[in-house]
Amino acid sequence: MAGKRASFADVAAAAGVSIGTVDRVINGRGNVKAETEQKVLKWARELRLDRTLSLRPTRILKLGVLLQTRRNPFYEGMVSALKQCASDYSYLNVQIAFYFFERLDYRDVVEKIEAAARACDGLLLDVFEHPQIRELLTKLATSLPVFTLASDIPDIGSIDYIGVDARAEGRVAGELMGRFVGAKKGEVLLISGLQSFHAHEQREMGFRSVLRDRFPNCTLAKPIESREDKVSTELQVKSALAKNKNIVGIYNISVGSREISEFLQHSNRSNITFITHELTAENRTLLKSGFLDAVIDQDHASEARLALQKFLAHYGRYEGQIGQVGFRIYLRENC
Known part of the structure; x- marks a missing residue:
């Protein structure tokens, strides 16, 4: 009948459940599977059951x-x-x-x-x-x-x-690195946290491809895997820079940017271009101070x-x- 208000029975029939189940969902009595609750609420809204027009879902x-x-x-x-x-x-x-x-x-x-x-x-x-x-x-x-x-x-x-497109992030990092390094010829040190993190792998792939295709003056030094540990990052970067005086850039996908920045300052290597990810409070300070050249940040x-x-x-x-x-x-x- 036109204008007839929908009932629990109408919702039950449409959703293929019992009237008791509809009652438990609408009145928050519990003991209803999540997918059943979803189906009941869907039909309650579609049939404009008055009590569901402003319904707060009852199950957490x-x-x-x-x-x-x-x-x-x-x-x-x-x-x-x-x-x-x-x-x-x-x-x-x-x-x-x-x-x-x-x-x-x-x-x-x-x-x-x-x-x-x-x-x-x-x-x-x-x-x-x-x-x-x-x-x-x-x-x-x-x-x-x-x-x-x-x-x-x-x-x-x-x-x-x-999340964001990690490969695109890596490509942007490569573009920034190549432009900041400019005409200088040298090697770039790449630091990942753990290669089995898909995002780290994708960032590295994007970064490598841009340097290879557009900035052949920037070659990659032996990469570092920090396992997301600041102490490990610092020790490996110190070792890499001590052995290789030809490094002109650092791309840090992992943690430890403050430790790297401090070492660069103390060792008079502040001319090295330094790019990392995430605009944390610490990285913001480093960026403002000129110790970081660029930060790629996700929201x-x-x-x-x-x-x-x-x-x-x-x-x-x-x-x-x-x-x-x-x-x-x-x-x-x-x-």
């Missing part, structure tokens, strides 16, 4: 976020942005649980992933490539929404990658917002426009 959705140690400034910024974004979307009953792995050991990472999967409705992870990590994530992605953050792990069946806030939007959209709780992320270049004059 928990997103498990797995990151490297919180002592890393990049991850400190990401944690802060995710917390703020979860607060912004708190009306949709979403919460974030953080899990940190302190060592670059696949066993630690696997253990944290398993703990997060048991307790959460979805996963957002920045982890490195390893057969057992890949196997676990591929298995989990069949039943949980899995999103990769900052560094992708392709072909695991994840929902999406949340934590945009990545956090995109991650929450896609997670909520998966469960039918977000229907707005999905955002985008990109990266920015900072020099001394615009930092």
Whole structure:
């Protein structure tokens, strides 16, 4: 009948569930699977069940976020942005649980992933490539929404990658390096954190390709893998510069920019072009002081917002426009 108000029975019939299930979802009585709740809410909205027009979802959705140690400034910024974004979307009953792995050991990472999967409705992870990590994530992605953050792990069946184009970042770094070095001829020292981080590998590939194709006067010195450790970065850079007086540039994909900058100053090698990633407070100071030449930065806030939007959209709780992320270049004059 025209004008007839939709009932729980109408929603139940459309969603293919019982009236009792509809009642549990609408009145927040619990004990309903996430996918069933999503289906009920979808049909409740479509049928304009009055009580759902301004409905606050009743079941808490928990997103498990797995990151490297919180002592890393990049991850400190990401944690802060995710917390703020979860607060912004708190009306949709979403919460974030953080899990940190302190060592670059696949066993630690696997253990944290398993703990997060048991307790959460979805996963957002920045982890490195390893057969057992890949196997676990591929298995989990069949039943949980899995999103990769900052560094992708392709072909695991994840929902999406949340982050910038790392290869494009590397190409920009190569362009900046070549232009800053100019007519000088010499070698460039590249420092990655861990090659099994997809983003680090992609940045290096982009960087190498631009130098090779457009700046043949810049050749690459033997690269360094720091394993995301500042002490290791400092020691290896000191050793490399002591052995090689022909280095004209440093591209640091990893941590330890302050330690490198201090060494360059103390050893009278400040004429070396120095480029890195992430506009942390420390890197901003180095950039303003002229110890860094350029910083390529990704926007934590945009990545956090995109991650929450896609997670909520998966469960039918977000229907707005999905955002985008990109990266920015900072020099001394615009930092």
